[in-house]
Amino acid sequence: MVAAAPAAPDAAALTAALHAQYLQHQLALAEQRNQHLLAQQALMQQMLDLMRRPV
Structure with a gap:
């Protein structure tokens, strides 16, 4: 009995997966920037209040 060779990866599926991974990474970076800006805004508000x- 001969084992079947694994199917060659679909280039379109790989491209879509890489693009999705890239977009997830960009979203994570944007969320991190947003948190930083919110923290800066809170500090600026505290400074104004003082x-x-x-x-």
Whole structure:
């Protein structure tokens, strides 16, 4: 009995998988940037609040 050779990978499927992986990576980077910007915004708001306090 001879084992069947594995099918050659479909180039279109590989391209689609790589593209999906790339988009997931870009989304993760965008979410990370968003979190950083939200943290910066909170710090800026705290700074403004401190500057508006009467001394």
